Amino acid sequence: MPEAATLPTRRDEAWRYSDTDALAALDLGTFEDWQDIDVPADGSHHEIVTIAEGDSTQLRRLRITVGEGATCEVFGVIAAAQLGRVEAVVHLERGAHFEMGGITVGGSDTTREFVSHVIHAEPEATSNQTVRSVHWGKATGNFLGRIDVVRHAQKTDAAQDFKGLLLEKGASVNAVPQLEIFADDVKCAHGATVGQLDEMARYYMAARGLPPETARRLLVQAFLGDALVALDDDAERERLMDVALAKLEAHL
Amino acid sequence: MLKIENLTATVADKQILNGLSLEVAAGEIHAIMGPNGAGKSTLSYVLGGRPGYEVTGGSVEFIGQDLLDLEPHERASAGLFLGFQYPVEIPGVSNVQFLRESLNAQRAGRGEEALTGGEFLKLAKEKAGLLGMDMEMLKRNVNVGFSGGEKKRAEMVQMGILDPKFAVLDETDSGLDIDALRVVGEGINAIMRDPAKGVLLITHYQRLLDVVKPDKVSILAAGRIVQTGGPDLALRLEEEGYDAVMAPENANA
Numbered sequence: 001m002p003e004a005a006t007l008p009t010r011r012d013e014a015w016r017y018s019d020t021d022a023l024a025a026l027d028l029g030t031f032e033d034w035q036d037i038d039v040p041a042d043g044s045h046h047e048i049v050t051i052a053e054g055d056s057t058q059l060r061r062l063r064i065t066v067g068e069g070a071t072c073e074v075f076g077v078i079a080a081a082q083l084g085r086v087e088a089v090v091h092l093e094r095g096a097h098f099e100m101g102g103i104t105v106g107g108s109d110t111t112r113e114f115v116s117h118v119i120h121a122e123p124e125a126t127s128n129q130t131v132r133s134v135h136w137g138k139a140t141g142n143f144l145g146r147i148d149v150v151r152h153a154q155k156t157d158a159a160q161d162f163k164g165l166l167l168e169k170g171a172s173v174n175a176v177p178q179l180e181i182f183a184d185d186v187k188c189a190h191g192a193t194v195g196q197l198d199e200m201a202r203y204y205m206a207a208r209g210l211p212p213e214t215a216r217r218l219l220v221q222a223f224l225g226d227a228l229v230a231l232d233d234d235a236e237r238e239r240l241m242d243v244a245l246a247k248l249e250a251h252l
Numbered sequence: 253m254l255k256i257e258n259l260t261a262t263v264a265d266k267q268i269l270n271g272l273s274l275e276v277a278a279g280e281i282h283a284i285m286g287p288n289g290a291g292k293s294t295l296s297y298v299l300g301g302r303p304g305y306e307v308t309g310g311s312v313e314f315i316g317q318d319l320l321d322l323e324p325h326e327r328a329s330a331g332l333f334l335g336f337q338y339p340v341e342i343p344g345v346s347n348v349q350f351l352r353e354s355l356n357a358q359r360a361g362r363g364e365e366a367l368t369g370g371e372f373l374k375l376a377k378e379k380a381g382l383l384g385m386d387m388e389m390l391k392r393n394v395n396v397g398f399s400g401g402e403k404k405r406a407e408m409v410q411m412g413i414l415d416p417k418f419a420v421l422d423e424t425d426s427g428l429d430i431d432a433l434r435v436v437g438e439g440i441n442a443i444m445r446d447p448a449k450g451v452l453l454i455t456h457y458q459r460l461l462d463v464v465k466p467d468k469v470s471i472l473a474a475g476r477i478v479q480t481g482g483p484d485l486a487l488r489l490e491e492e493g494y495d496a497v498m499a500p501e502n503a504n505a
Contacts, residue, residue: 198340198342199303200340201340201341201342203302203303203324203340204336204339204340204342205342205350205354206301206323206324206325206328207300207301207302207324207325207327207328207333207334207336208328208350208351208354208410208414209325209328209329209354209355209357209358209361209414210325210353210354210357211325211357212325214353214357218342218345218349218350218353219342219344219345221344221345222342222343222344222345222393223344225344226344
């Protein structure tokens with residue numbers, strides 16, 4: 001079957017920690033299915049992506065061009081699907097800004113991932129990406145973030161921040177920052193941490209009367225909140241948080 | 253109200269409490285003093301049910317209940333407040349949210365109705381005012397970016413809001429400057445000086461006891477209470493030190 005050869009495999013860097021077995025059932029056309037977003041110069045665009053229902057594999061692929069001085073924000077929650085994956089390929093013109101906030105939550109043997117490729121193609125563009133992942137069971141959460149800064153894209157300011165929270169032994173997260181910088185006057189920051197719930201905080205909360213489930217919910221909510229800090233719309237932020245927490249509460 | 257009998261406890265398999273007995277009646281403020289490593293903080297954590305602090309013998313009766321039988325959050329609901337020596341920072345959770353959820357969880361545990369947002373804010377404002385704390389501080393995340401003194405003050409605001417029947421205060425005076433010490437001490441008096449309430453006040457220094465006058469003072473050494481007396485015992489300790497005051501006791505032992 002010649003078509004089978006075009007299915008991504010784990011040898012592809014961008015699919016390295018993915019659940020490629022879950023792709024087998026997909027129509028190959030799915031991989032050509034990109035949502036194009038063009039933000040004109042000085043414009044702004046705001047995109048919300050949620051994968052909140054269903055067990056089958058779900059891919060959302062965004063191809064974004066952010067014009068000179070324009071801004072594009074993408075906020076997403078992946079809380080469903082055997083493999084849930086949000087991909088963004090972003091091309092930044094001079095002085096453009098790209099903001100991404102992502103949350104993955106999940107248990108059993110699911111895989112949920114954000115994969116971004118941000119190209120600083122012109123000077124003075126900025127990008128900021130924050131991903132928070134909470135997993136349990138044997139689930140996996142991934143953030144693969146590639147940033148390219150071309151040779152003349154001076155004064156680029158790019159940041160990536162990933163934190164993973166593992167609620168049970170057996171769950172895992174992977175963070176793959178990949179920075180290719182060819183300009184010399186740029187700021188590119190990336191950070192990644194993985195941890196468990198703070199036991200002392202849980203005890204402190206219990207000592208004030210909070211039952212363990214409530215303490216856990218508050219701590220997870222606080223942890224995930226970082227990913228949505230840049231989202232100005234309170235109602236939208238609350239809705240996204242509810243999508244993430246509903247998954248967690250079903251587990252607790 | 254609190255009756256500890258022959259309590260033994262271990263931390264990481266090391267025995268810290270060695271048959272500790274102590275009784276605190278309602279209306280009483282009982283100070284616990286003792287040298288470093290005597291088991292003072294262990295006592296407070298055992299009473300608060302901290303994981304890893306294992307009771308190996310003895311009993312603790314709290315207002316007619318077996319305290320050791322309750323989960324930590326149930327102890328709080330039963331009216332026990334533990335003031336931490338090192339209050340914990342909780343990034344991303346505001347004091348207001350934390351305390352409202354805590355208070356309403358306690359009230360639910362006691363079969364009482366939840367406070368509304370408005371009712372809670374009114375209460376919080378009153379108690380914060382008592383400790384000279386700005387409401388803006390309460391909107392910030394729990395203890396994050398607070399100085400040592402602010403954390404202790406915030407503990408007392410928490411105590412005021414939660415209104416416990418009994419407080420175990422573990423070195424609430426450590427890290428406080430002279431003015432803050434007075435504010436915190438007066439806060440303890442205002443919140444806990446009540447014929448129906450009790451306090452176990454763990455401290456190293458007489459200066460807190462100048463503000464919060466104890467009814468009784470006990471010396472905790474090597475995991476048990478070795479001496480109990482009136483307020484003058486603390487004064488003697490301040491002047492003469494543990495070795496001198498405890499010497500006759502050790503000689504008799």
